[in-house]
Amino acid sequence: MNKQQLAAKIWESANQMRSKIEANEYKDYILGFIFYKYLSDKEEQDLYNRGYDADNIKEYVNEEADDSYSSMSSLKQDLGYFIAYKDLFSTWINMGSDFSVDNVRTGLSSFSRNISPSHKKLFEGVFTTLETGLSKLGADTKSQTKAVSDLIQLINEIPMNGKQDYDVLGFIYEYLISNFAANAGKKAGEFYTPHEVSLLMSEIIAEHLKGRDTIKIYDPTSGSGSLLINIGKTAAKYMDDANRIQYYAQELKSNTYNLTRMNLVMRGILPANILTRNGDTLEEDWPYFDESDPHSTYEPLYVDAVVSNPPYSQRWDSTGKDSDPRYVRYGIAPKSKADYAFLLHDLYHLKPDGIMTIVLPHGVLFRGGEEGNIRKNLIEQNNIDAIIGLPANIFFGTGIPTIVMVLRQKRENTDVLIIDASKGFIKEGKNNKLRACDIRKIVDTIKSRKDIEKYSKVVSLEDIRANDYNLNIPRYVDSSEAAESYDIYASMFGGIPETELGKFDKYWEVFPSLKGELFAGEEYLSLKSENIRETIKNNKDVLQFKKNHMLRFGDLGAYLDSILIANATTINIPKTQEIIANNIFMRFVDITLIDPYGAYEIFEDKFTEISGDLELIQTEGIKAVTQVDPNMVIKKKNGKDVEVQEGWKGHILPFDLVQEICLSERKRDLKEKQEKLAEIPSSYEEILESLSEDDKEIITEALNDTNDAFVFKNIKAVIKSLKADGESKELIESLEKAEKLNNEEKKLKTEIKQGEDELHLETKAKIESLSEEEVNNLLHEKWSSPIYNGILDLSDDMLKVFTKDVEALSTKYAVTxxxxxxxxxxxxxxxxxxxxxxxxxxxxxxxxxxxxxxxxxxxx
CATH class of the missing domain: 1.20.5 (Single alpha-helices involved in coiled-coils or other helix-helix interfaces)
Known part of the structure; x- marks a missing residue:
């Protein structure tokens, strides 16, 4: 299974297990156990690397072992903690029916005792939420044991012991948090920023930080830590050594603070690079010092990037904050809304060449009073770099529209880039979601800092002053759809106004001969052709455009193969993703009418699957492509859900694809039989409809109670009886036809079942014996072809929309x-x-x- 499939399986099972426990609560238990397994596996791996074997670990890895052979002190020194053999996650798994929830309680308590003093900040209290929540997993020890046992058996499937596995573990952790957030209602905002918003902020920050050898990043309202991690992961793409990134995180709620620490540790980040704090960001600014010597060790925190998604418009205590260095230059946010208090806190901690992104409600752009004064000071002191209006209903637990504000301490330019990205999203369940193309377009617009009609505008300081420092997006960017208007003369007398044809000017520019082929006249035009669709389709300029598009992308499939397939075992996946994306954009340099971001979305959508396949290949080798796995399904057995094997499935290559390419003749024969079988029920209906009510009365034993289906077990006897009684020849022939169809149906079902079983086994054998050339061809069909064909289809898609719009305009004034x-x-x-x-x-x-x-x- 790739990481997407494994994550989906674990989520589905975990969601069933949680029963009536709230999603927001249950997440702390499952994520806590995942973290414990991570630490336990990490310790075991460390012991094996030191030369221990299973027997040594069992005998010597405990708190009572002789110090001369004890691993306890050295493990605490290296890892920062110690877990005894009896408390290892793998020991719990191997205990079988002897396992009890009390083993977990003992293990968690022991872990707390055995944290190294140097790692207290990182690990102390990290399992408190899990420890106190065990009693909620059941009414008594027996039911709690059952719930915990099921949970740890499920978690045991997650790999956690290598560089590749950190990515898998991180993906699954993020996937689970995202799904719990989707089910947690209003509480979701306490711990999760949607992944797509996180990626958007990450890309903006990473672009600014390019070329730096060391980076410090800070999230003062860290939640689960996913936002901070995505910033680091994106920035690391442009660095030689990801271990030169330091992560600072502060979180108020202790159970959410635990999620931050777990998430950071499990990503393989060095403990020395993780600096976390459980506290109120607004009340307790980050005085980073050693509690034993606060005066000489005090170090104000200044970082390269701050990122945050604080709680929106919450109350705060502004008493005594007039002298707080975070606010003295700009003003104090009102007690009823802490939005600007969080913003100014973030800004204060930026280095002069740093950058910050923060999610805020729209109101911060135009509200007056103290907020208006702070906004004016931020503008006049040239801190606001860009404002991005996001779609409504994009965050879990709230439908209010939000913005991302980008700020810097020092800027060369004095304008503000305003982007209205509120229309770019896809509906997913109850929420709206930014697509890859929406994120890319925003980031590209920030890079190029350009005006785009109905999307973005670079607003001068003079314009902002003239608007009394109001930054409300609609004042500067009008993204509303133009209202439908009607020409009075054309409404009365007919004809298509030349002015309304003007909205197609970009098409007439690319297809110069088309307008003359479609319309005649000057001020008010008439249609030359009744068939607009055919005229557009056969126009010479349209045909040339399609040809040029084909030529521009004709070698895209081969290009993708040369990068993805030829180097599948070695390529850097994130960097390759960016290289291909840039290549696709480059091909659109002088192509108009087709949105390059549409092509980018096709690529990104497919690359999610491709990257999962590449990770498997790079972990297991190219042999992974010729591997098949048992297809395990859940079935009911004695009232219980049991996992059983139901055939096979490709480790990487889908059976359907292999059958389509390598076993097409067998697949086609089987499909023909399936189509024949599908037609038989309608033939039965035709026979029944041909029978009169009198006929049906005669053959009641051959029909069901409602006379709308045959009872085939009785047909033969009824036919015999009809013949003996000398009944209608036509009626007998109808029944004989039905009987013949039924025999054919039985035969087809038998042949299809046998054919499917044989084809299934042939496909398994085929995958396992694929040649190198066949592997490359199948990977081409799975990876490259969908991207290549999807991008080629964009020209046809554009022409369909254009044709539909021209047809709509032609009928607008057809009736005067x-x-x-x-x-x-x-x-x-x-x-x-x-x-x-x-x-x-x-x-x-x-x-x-x-x-x-x-x-x-x-x-x-």
Missing amino acids: MDDLEKEIKETEKSLASMLSELTGSERDMEGINELIKLLGGIDE
């Missing part, structure tokens, strides 16, 4: 007001004529005659 008036008069006359034919009482006829008059009377 004069036409409508004539149609109304004809309808009135027709109605009056019908009314005149009615009869009724004297009063009825008086009323009808009056209505006829109102309709204009009847022509003589």
Whole structure:
């Protein structure tokens, strides 16, 4: 299984296990056990590296062992903690039915005692939430033991002991947190920033930090730590040594603070590079010092980047903050809304050449009072670099629209880039989600710092002053859709206004001969062709455009193969991803009408799967491509869910793909039989519909109670009886036809089942015996072809939209007001004529005659 599949499996199982426990609470238990397994596996690996074997570990890895052979002190020195053999995660797993929840309680208590003094800040209290929550997993020891046992068996599937496994572990951890957040309602905001928003902020910061040898990054409201980790991971792409990044994290809630520490440690970050603090960011600024000697060890914290997603518009105690160095230059945020208090805290901790990104509610852009004064000071002191308006309903637990604000201590330019990215998203469940192309477009716009119609504007300081320091996005960027307007003359007399054809100017520029082929006239034009679709499709400039598009991307498949397949075992996956993305954008340099970000989305969407495959290949070797795995499914057995094998599946290559490419003839034969089988039910219906009610009365034993289906076990006897009674030849033939179809249906089902089983085993054998050339061809079909074909299809997609818009405009004025008036008069006359034919009482006829008059009377 790749990491996506494993994460999905663990989430599904964990979600079923949690039963009635709230998602926000249950996450602390499962993530706590994952962290314990990580530390336990790490210690075991360290022991094996020292030459210990399983017997040595069992005998000597305990708190009572003779110091001369004890590993306790050296492990505490190297790892910062010690776990005795009896408390190792693997020991719990191997205990089987002897395992009890009390083993966990003992292990967690022992861990707390055996933390090295040098690692107290990192590990102390990290399992408190898990320890206190064990009792909630069941009503008694037996039920708690069952719940914990199921959970640790599930977690045991996660690999945790190598560089590659850190990525898998990190992915699964993030995946679980994301899914718990989606189920945690309003509490989700306490611990999670959606991954896509996190990536957006990461890319903005990493671009600014390019070229630095060492980096310090800080999140003062760290939550689960995922936002901070994504910043580091993205920045590391541009560094030679990722161990030269220091992570500073502060979090108020202790259980969420534990998530931060776990997350950072499990990513393989050196303990010396993790500096965390459980405290109130606004009340307790980061006075980094050694408690034993606070005066001489005090070190103010200044970092290269600050990133935060603080709680929105929460109350805070601003008493006595007038002299706080974080706020003296700008002002004090109102007690009812701490948004600017968090922002100024972040800004204060930036180095002069640093950068920060912060998520805030829209209100900070235009609210007055103390906030208006702070905003004015930030603008005048030239700290605000960019403002990005995000889509509404993008954060779990709140639907309010938010922004990302980018600030710096020192800038050369004095303008502010304002981006309205509120329209770029995809709907996913109840929430909106930024796509890869939306993130890329925002980051590219910040890099290029350019005006884009209905999307972005570089706003001068003078304009902001003229607007009284109001930064509300719609004041500067109008992203609203243009309202539909109607030309009065065209509405009355027909014709297509030349002014409205102007909205297609970018198309006429690329297809210069097309407008003349479609329309005739000057100010108000008429259609030359009834078939707009065919005219556009066959236009010489359109055909040339499609040809140019094909030529530009014709070698994309081969290019992807040369990078991805030829070097699958060695390539740097993130860097390769960026190289290919840049290549795709480069191919669009002088191509208009097609959005390059659409092509980028096709690539990114597919690359998620490709990267998972590459990780497997780089971990297991190219042999992973020719491997098949048991296909395990959950089935009910004696009222319990049991995992059983149901055939096989490709480790990397899907069976369907291999059948399509390598076993196409067998696949086609099977498909033909399946199609024949699918047609038989409709043939039964045709026979039944041909029977009269009298016929159905005669053959009641051959039909079900509702007379809408045959009872085939009785048909033969009914036919025999009909023949003996000399009944209708047509009726007998109908039943014989149904019987024949039923025999064919049985035969087809048998052949299909046998064929599917044989094809399944042939596919397994084929995958396991693939040649190098076949492997390359199949990887091409799985990886490269979807990207290549998807990007080639973009020209057709664009032309479909263009054609639809032209057709809509052509019909807009097809019916004039004069036409409508004539149609109304004809309808009135027709109605009056019908009314005149009615009869009724004297009063009825008086009323009808009056209505006829109102309709204009009847022509003589």
